[in-house]
Amino acid sequence: MIKQVLVVGMVAGSAVAANRDVQFARFDVPNRIMELHNFGTETVNLDGWRFCSHSGNQIRRYSSAGGFDGLSIDAGESLFIYLNNNAPDDANAFDASDIGGQFANMTAGPYGISFYFPSAGGSVTFGNGNLIADHIQWSIGGVDDPTADERSDEAVAGGVWTGEEDWVSVATDTQWVVLTDLSGAQMHGPADYQSLSCLADFNNDNGVDFFDIQEFLVLFSSGAPKADTNLDGVHDFFDVSRMLSLFSAGCP
Numbered sequence: 001m002i003k004q005v006l007v008v009g010m011v012a013g014s015a016v017a018a019n020r021d022v023q024f025a026r027f028d029v030p031n032r033i034m035e036l037h038n039f040g041t042e043t044v045n046l047d048g049w050r051f052c053s054h055s056g057n058q059i060r061r062y063s064s065a066g067g068f069d070g071l072s073i074d075a076g077e078s079l080f081i082y083l084n085n086n087a088p089d090d091a092n093a094f095d096a097s098d099i100g101g102q103f104a105n106m107t108a109g110p111y112g113i114s115f116y117f118p119s120a121g122g123s124v125t126f127g128n129g130n131l132i133a134d135h136i137q138w139s140i141g142g143v144d145d146p147t148a149d150e151r152s153d154e155a156v157a158g159g160v161w162t163g164e165e166d167w168v169s170v171a172t173d174t175q176w177v178v179l180t181d182l183s184g185a186q187m188h189g190p191a192d193y194q195s196l197s198c199l200a201d202f203n204n205d206n207g208v209d210f211f212d213i214q215e216f217l218v219l220f221s222s223g224a225p226k227a228d229t230n231l232d233g234v235h236d237f238f239d240v241s242r243m244l245s246l247f248s249a250g251c252p
Contacts, residue, residue, distance in 0.1 A: 016130070018044055019117040020160065020186045022073060023134040025225035027177040029170070032083035032106045036115070037225045038073045039184040046071045048118035049133075052126050053104040054148040055111050062126070064100030078225055078233050092233035108172050110145035112137035114155060126151070129158025134188070137161075138177055142169030142190060162189030170195040178226050198251035199229070202243070208250050216243050 021040025027033070038044055046068035053061045073079055080093045083103055087093035096103055104111065114135040116124045124131060135155035139145050144165045155161035168177060168190045174197050181192040194204045202212040202219075219227040223235055229242040 017186070018042055019133050021075075021184060022046075022115065023179065023184075023188075024113070024115070024136050025078060025179050026231075027106070027136075028231065029106065029108060029174050029177060033231060034081045034083070034106075034113075035078050035225060035228075035231065036073070036081070037078045037179075038075050039182065041075050043072050043074050046073060046117075048122055048124065050101070050116050050124045051099075051103065051113060052116065052151055053106075053111070053113040054150045055104040055107065056109070056145060056147055058104040059147060059150045060126075061102040061104040063096075063103065065124070067099035067101060076223065078228070080231055080233065088232070090232060104148075108138075108140055108170050108174050110137070110139035110143075110148035110167070112148045112151060114151045127154060129154035129156070129160070132158045132160050135161045136168065136177070136188065136193070137166075138168035138170045138193075138195070140170055140172060142167045159187055162187060166190050168193045168195060171197055173197045175199055180226075182222075182224055200243075200246040200249060200251055202226075208247060213243070213247060 018040055022036055022038050022044050025037035026035040049068045050065060051063040078092060081096060082093060083096045083106055085095040085097045087095045115133045116131050117133050118124050119131060132155050137149060137152055144167060149164055152161060152164045156164055166189050170177060174195045176196040178194045178196060179192060180194050196204060200208045200212060203215040216227060220235055227239060228235055229239045
């Protein structure tokens, strides 16, 4: 059973707009961790929500129908899903096995994943893009892949992804894929993400210098998910400490 510690109340009749405030904020690719963040101003009930994910040789891997039952996500909060089933003992962290079902193997790509909310009747129809809260797909070099794009047409039809052949470009050594559009916009595409191979290069300018610290401090002050450098769902001294460690280590 999935942990119940994040239950903060039910949100009856959540509007599509509110559901789509829950978005993929970050993927730690080598450690296979995904972050879901509520960019809205109200709590979103996650009863009945499901993932559908794909890789270059796996399609239509569905999480279980009741995996998120009893959970809600507060405005401005994040959940972290650990596909390696090694989640820390933290209220915001969950093993994939807690959720149940199956996930496609997350690698540098190609990889695609959608997060669905149920219809008013309480069920998810995976062919209905209007029920997709968020979608992302990435591949090495941004090359189109006809297998891992299994749900991209639904995402485009539902207004949450820019185009079926649009892929976030990553590299074999990518560490994080990070959402950079923090406006809460519902439609995303490759331009809204950064692929970070060196985590110390916080502003993604291919160098490590004062401007990376400056960018981190700006995002830390605003509570942006990217500044949660230790992926524990809060912004505190430990994020600053990790950033300084990354900065000191520099890039290969």
